[in-house]
Amino acid sequence: SQTIHQWPATLVQPVGSPLSLECTVEGTSNPNLYWYRQAAGRGLQLLFYSVGIGQISSEVPQNLSASRPQDRQFILSSKKLLLSDSGFYLCAWSKGPAQANYGYTFGSGTRLTVV
Amino acid sequence: SQKIEQNSEALNIQEGKTATLTCNYTNYSPAYLQWYRQDPGRGPVFLLLIRENEKEKRKERLKVTFDTTLKQSLFHITASQPADSATYLCALGGSARQLTFGSGTQLTVLP
Numbered sequence: 001s002q003t004i005h006q007w008p009a010t011l012v013q014p015v016g017s018p019l020s021l022e023c024t025v026e027g028t029s030n031p032n033l034y035w036y037r038q039a040a041g042r043g044l045q046l047l048f049y050s051v052g053i054g055q056i057s058s059e060v061p062q063n064l065s066a067s068r069p070q071d072r073q074f075i076l077s078s079k080k081l082l083l084s085d086s087g088f089y090l091c092a093w094s095k096g097p098a099q100a101n102y103g104y105t106f107g108s109g110t111r112l113t114v115v
Numbered sequence: 116s117q118k119i120e121q122n123s124e125a126l127n128i129q130e131g132k133t134a135t136l137t138c139n140y141t142n143y144s145p146a147y148l149q150w151y152r153q154d155p156g157r158g159p160v161f162l163l164l165i166r167e168n169e170k171e172k173r174k175e176r177l178k179v180t181f182d183t184t185l186k187q188s189l190f191h192i193t194a195s196q197p198a199d200s201a202t203y204l205c206a207l208g209g210s211a212r213q214l215t216f217g218s219g220t221q222l223t224v225l226p
Contacts (some may be wrong), residue, residue: 006158043122103149104161108157111156
């Protein structure tokens with residue numbers, strides 16, 4: 001069966017420090033991968049998505065970047081965190097290209113607090 | 116720009132009643148619509164998908180309708196239970212590979 005792992009679960013980082021969040025998927029190949037951010041009481045904001053190794057699409061230009069070094073690995077990074085980067089970060093995967101037949105599977109999320 | 120609105124941020128109902136959640140959208144012609152459940156501090160969990168050519172979909176106590184003329188989806192939970200308390204998100208998809216999510220409705224089922 002397919003599983004998705006996301007870590008760490010919580011993170012407190014000072015302003016200006018770097019960030020690296022990792023997400024891996026098991027039990028499937030060539031998944032579509034996504035990074036979302038959810039502010040308190042708000043909906044999910046799509047940050048990045050990837051349809052293949054090295055293929056990254058950015059939805060919101062900002063202080064963050066994403067990389068996909070392996071088929072089932074998706075990394076969210078920042079060189080210098082801002083206070084506004086605080087939030088709940090969620091990784092997700094879907095089967096592609098027939099994703100219309102399936103829902104997304106989300107990881108358990110990372111609660112990031114920038115202080 | 117695309118806009119998704121989910122009715123009232125919070126909805127309280129009595130156990131055993133039917134909960135009805137609304138998802139309205141504008142400036143969008145989605146090919147399908149999905150509903151998710153999210154518990155506090157957790158990632159959303161996929162519940163149901165309905166396509167533009169389908170009027171209604173059922174899964175156990177859940178029912179989803181999709182009216183492309185009204186640009187609206189209704190999500191029903193029959194015989195609601197306290198365990199159904201959660202935030203429910205609707206999401207729209209189309210030719211693009213990514214979903215667009217609404218902000219969610221927090222449902223509380225009172226015992």
